[in-house]
Amino acid sequence: MTQSAKTATNFDLSSLHILRNEIGSVLKDAEVHLREFYDDPDQAPLLLDSANNLSQLSAIFELIAFNGAGLLAENLSASYTLLHGNADGDEDENEILMTDISEAIMLLDRYVEFVLLKETPEPALLLPIINKLGGHLGHAVIESTTLNQNINSVIIADPQANYASLSTLGLNVRALTQAYRAGLSVILENKDGVISDDERQKLDGMTKACALIAQHSDTLFWQSAKTITQNIANDLPLSHAKKRILVYLEQQFSDYLPIEDRRFAEMVSFACNKNKEFATLANQKYALNRVSDTKFSEMQRFLFGPNREITDTLNDLIQEQIEAIKQKVDKFVRTSNGMGEIGDMVSIDDIKTELNSLSQTMTLLELADASQALTAASAQVSGWQNPTLEDLDTFLDKLLVAENSAIFLAKSHTPGAVKLPLHNREISLHQLDTSYETLVKEARSNLTAATLALTDYITDSNRDIMNLQNTPEMIRQVAGAAAFLRLSVTSAQLYLLARRLENGLLDKVKTSPDSELIRISNAWADVLVAADFEFENFEENRPTNEQSILISQNSLNQLVA
Numbered sequence: 001m002t003q004s005a006k007t008a009t010n011f012d013l014s015s016l017h018i019l020r021n022e023i024g025s026v027l028k029d030a031e032v033h034l035r036e037f038y039d040d041p042d043q044a045p046l047l048l049d050s051a052n053n054l055s056q057l058s059a060i061f062e063l064i065a066f067n068g069a070g071l072l073a074e075n076l077s078a079s080y081t082l083l084h085g086n087a088d089g090d091e092d093e094n095e096i097l098m099t100d101i102s103e104a105i106m107l108l109d110r111y112v113e114f115v116l117l118k119e120t121p122e123p124a125l126l127l128p129i130i131n132k133l134g135g136h137l138g139h140a141v142i143e144s145t146t147l148n149q150n151i152n153s154v155i156i157a158d159p160q161a162n163y164a165s166l167s168t169l170g171l172n173v174r175a176l177t178q179a180y181r182a183g184l185s186v187i188l189e190n191k192d193g194v195i196s197d198d199e200r201q202k203l204d205g206m207t208k209a210c211a212l213i214a215q216h217s218d219t220l221f222w223q224s225a226k227t228i229t230q231n232i233a234n235d236l237p238l239s240h241a242k243k244r245i246l247v248y249l250e251q252q253f254s255d256y257l258p259i260e261d262r263r264f265a266e267m268v269s270f271a272c273n274k275n276k277e278f279a280t281l282a283n284q285k286y287a288l289n290r291v292s293d294t295k296f297s298e299m300q301r302f303l304f305g306p307n308r309e310i311t312d313t314l315n316d317l318i319q320e321q322i323e324a325i326k327q328k329v330d331k332f333v334r335t336s337n338g339m340g341e342i343g344d345m346v347s348i349d350d351i352k353t354e355l356n357s358l359s360q361t362m363t364l365l366e367l368a369d370a371s372q373a374l375t376a377a378s379a380q381v382s383g384w385q386n387p388t389l390e391d392l393d394t395f396l397d398k399l400l401v402a403e404n405s406a407i408f409l410a411k412s413h414t415p416g417a418v419k420l421p422l423h424n425r426e427i428s429l430h431q432l433d434t435s436y437e438t439l440v441k442e443a444r445s446n447l448t449a450a451t452l453a454l455t456d457y458i459t460d461s462n463r464d465i466m467n468l469q470n471t472p473e474m475i476r477q478v479a480g481a482a483a484f485l486r487l488s489v490t491s492a493q494l495y496l497l498a499r500r501l502e503n504g505l506l507d508k509v510k511t512s513p514d515s516e517l518i519r520i521s522n523a524w525a526d527v528l529v530a531a532d533f534e535f536e537n538f539e540e541n542r543p544t545n546e547q548s549i550l551i552s553q554n555s556l557n558q559l560v561a
Contacts, residue, residue, distance in 0.1 A: 011065065011066070011115075011120070011121050011155075011265075012064055012065070013115070013116065013119055013543050014542065014543050014544075014545055014546070015064045016064065016066065016112065016115060016116060017116065017542045017543060018542075019060065019064075020112065020116065023057065023109075023112055024109065024112075026053045026054065026056075026057050027105050027108060027109050029049075029050060029053065030050040030053065030054060030076070030080070030105055031102070031105050033046040033047060033049060033050045033080075034047075034050070034080075034098060034101060034102060034105075037083070037087075037098075038098060041087055041088075044084050044087040045084075047080045047081070047083055047084040047087075048080070048081065048084055050077075050080045051077045051078075051080035051081045051084070052077075054073050054074075054076045054077035054080065055073075055074070055077040057073045058070050058071075058073035058074040058077060061073055066115075066121065067121065067123045068111075068121065068122075068123025068124070068125070068126040068127070068130070069108060069111060069112070069121075069123075069126065071123075071126075071130055071142075072104060072107075072108050072111075072126050072129065072130050072133075073108065075104070075130055075133040075134060075137065075139075076101065076104050076105065076108070076133065078133075078137050079097065079100075079101050079104070079133050079136060079137065080101070082097070082136060082137060083097055083098065083101070097136050100129075100132050100133060100136065101133070103129060103132075104129045104132075104133055107126065107129050107303065108126070109307075110303050110304075110307055111125060111126055111303065113307060113308060113413070114299070114302060114303055117302075117412075117413065117414075118299075118302075120155055121155060122155070122296070122299055124144050124296070125296075125299055125300060125303055127142065127144055130142060154265040154266075154268050154269045154272070155265070156220065156264060156265055156268065157295065159259045159260050159264055160259055160260075161219075162219050162220035162221055163219050163220070163221040163222075163259045163264070164217040164219045164221070164222065165255050166213065166252075166253055166254075166255075167255070169213065169216045169217055170216070171212070171213065171216060173253065176209045176212065176213065176253065177250075177253045177254070179205040179206060179208070179209040180205075180206050180209045180210070180249075180250055180253060181250060182202040182205055182206065183202045183203045183204075183205055183206025183207070183209075183229075183232075184206065184246055184247070184250055185202070186199045186202050186203055187203070187232070187236065187238055187243065187246060188243055188247075190236045190237050190238075191237050192237060193236040193237050195233060195236065200233055203232055203233050206229055206232070207229045207230060207231075207232060210222070210225045210226045210229045211226050211229075211230075213225065213226070214226035220268060220282065221252070221259075221264065221267075223271075223278070223281075223282075224267050224268045224270075224271040224278075224282075225249055225267070227271035227274060227275050227278045228245070228246070228249075228267065228270050228271045228274060230274075230275075235274075241266075242270060244263070245263055245266050245267045245270055248261070248263040248264075248266075248267065249267060268282060306413065307413065308410075308413045308414055310413075311409050311410045311412075311413040311414075312410050312413075312414075314365070314406065314409065314410070315406045315407060315409060315410035318358070318361070318402070318403075318406040319403065319406060319407075321354065321357075321358050322358070322399055322402060322403055322406075324354065325351065325354045325355060325358070325399065326396075326399065328346045328350060328351050328354065329346075329351060329381075329392075329395065331345075331346045332346045332347075332348070332351065332384075333387055333392065336384075336385065336386050336387070337386065348381055348382065348384060351378075351381050352378045352381060352382065355374050355375075355377050355378040355381070356374075356375070356378050358374050358402065359371045359374035359375050359378065362374060362402060362405065365409065367402075367405040367406075367409065369401055369405060370401055370402040370404075370405035370406070373398040373399075373401035373402055374398065374399075374402050376398055377395055377398040377399065380394065380395055380398070381395065400428060403428065403429070403430065404428065404429045407429040407430060407433075408429065411429075414541060436485065436538075437539070439481050439484065439485065440481070440485070440535050440538060440539055442481070443477075443478045443481040443482070443535055444532055444535050444536075446474045446475075446477055446478045447478055447528050447531055447532045447535070448532075449474060450471045450474050450475055450478075450528055451525065451528050451529075453467055453468055453470070453471050454468065454471070454521055454524060454525065454528075457509075458517065458518075458521055463510070465506065465509065465510045468501075468506055468509065469506070471501060472498040472499075472501040472502045472506075473498075475494050475497055475498040475501070475528075476494070476495065476498040478494055478531065479491045479492075479494035479495040479498060482494060482531065482534070482535075485535075485538055487534050487535070487538065487544075489544070489549055490530070490531050490534045490535075490549070490552075493527055493530070493531070493549075493552055493553065493556055494527070494531055496556060497524070497527050497556060497559065500559050505520070505559060508520065509521075519558070520559065522555070523555035523556070523558045523559050524555075524559065526551055526552055526554075526555035526556075527552045527555055527556055527559075529548075529552075530548040530549060530551060530552030531552070533545060533548050534548070534549070
């Protein structure tokens with residue numbers, strides 16, 4: 001998706017990443033059991049195994065609010081049970097049901113991949129197959145409006161269009177911010193719901209600030225802000241999750257975060273749960289949980305397009321073909337310069353045929369830049385007799401375009417694989433990935449060394465502080481690696497830890513009694529473990545784990561205090 005096509009959602013993607021392999025195993029087993037039953041009806045008991053597994057999967061989907069997917073898994077479970085009951089029934093009817101079940105398994109697997117890739121759910125994509133299975137089960141047809149009303153996660157199709165910067169509204173931003181912050185401080189400190197008259201006045205000022213902004217901006221963002229702050233004194237004390245939403249709202253007074261941040265969706269969800277009239281308005285006026293027809297068609301094309309397995313295979317085949325072309329060019333150059341053997345003779349026509357064939361493949365894959373580069377490479381070699389090093393460099397640059405295009409195609413179908421923007425298209429993605437892998441490996445090695453140094457110090461009866469002297473620099477190096485990989489929060493936490501160690505914490509460690517030393521070392525270890533977890537997430541193409549980051553920040557606050 002392009003930047004303009006981004007969405008905001010409060011769906012918990014990290015849970016889906018964790019469950020991805022288990023989901024794949026359940027669906028693969030279901031597919032195998034269906035095929036075995038088709039080949040041998042005596043294998044009917046296997047259908048009940050799959051029915052049970054799919055029922056459990058449905059419950060898990062409901063637990064993580066993976067709407068649409070939970071309903072489809074439930075219908076699949078019931079369809080397997082129905083097929084088992086009709087094992088001796090009409091073969092034609094069973095074959096139709098099996099065909100629809102097979103399609104449903106494929107679509108559910110693709111939908112999981114879709115959500116992980118696009119980082120937003122769209123339950124309506126599953127509606128046709130849900131209703132198709134529902135027809136076999138005697139269920140009433142479900143309409144898209146009904147499906148939207150039943151979903152728990154919030155999807156904002158175009159966050160930018162649903163937000164207005166406070167600086168553009170012609171209001172006194174400073175006064176509004178001060179009023180909001182005064183009320184926010186009351187909310188963050190309140191633990192029992194009891195407030196003084198002075199605190200109530202601050203909360204009223206907070207409410208009025210948001211109401212005034214909402215009068216000047218009819219966007220979903222500020223209307224949600226108005227709703228969640230209305231009569232907020234009655235909602236105290238707030239949960240930590242709701243407090244984080246209000247902190248996020250305060251940050252947006254200064255446009256601190258990208259509007260696609262998931263907390264926008266969490267704020268809207270908070271407002272919808274607080275005020276049912278607002279929930280109705282949000283669905284009707286702001287097209288909450290709905291996308292444009294054009295965007296929906298784009299999503300459908302992806303769902304029925306090639307999956308990750310296919311694009312990975314295509315990439316492997318293309319890389320093999322590119323390597324074969326390089327080998328032929330190498331033999332041609334060696335032979336042209338009298339360094340090759342007679343059996344190594346390669347003609348220009350052979351190379352051109354390979355290049356033109358690969359160019360056509362790239363055209364079929366809609367990789368226009370790669371196709372054009374290969375066509376240009378074919379034209380270039382036509383005039384070769386004794387190619388120079390400069391000729392070879394130019395030729396290899398053209399092959400690099402094709403190589404990168406194939407790699408990026410595979411990455412674009414691998415959840416979390418497209419991590420960092422590529423500003424220089426003449427850099428090899430393969431070499432870049434290798435560099436990232438090396439950097440992550442070295443960073444995690446440094447984290448392990450720092451952790452071991454801390455452990456050794458604690459277990460050493462002599463408590464030699466010199467064993468810890470190198471840890472600030474090691475941690476600072478890891479922070480630099482995290483910054484390069486755009487793990488900004490982790491980088492900031494590690495830099496702060498390194499500075500704190502150098503500016504008094506190591507001295508405190510040296511003189512602290514055992515009880516205090518244990519407290520410090522536990523907090524220190526929390527920061528290192530959370531950082532290591534983030535590097536692991538980077539390696540495994542998983543999103544940032546907000547819980548570990550929060551634990552790390554809380555522990556860091558203890559060290560800084």
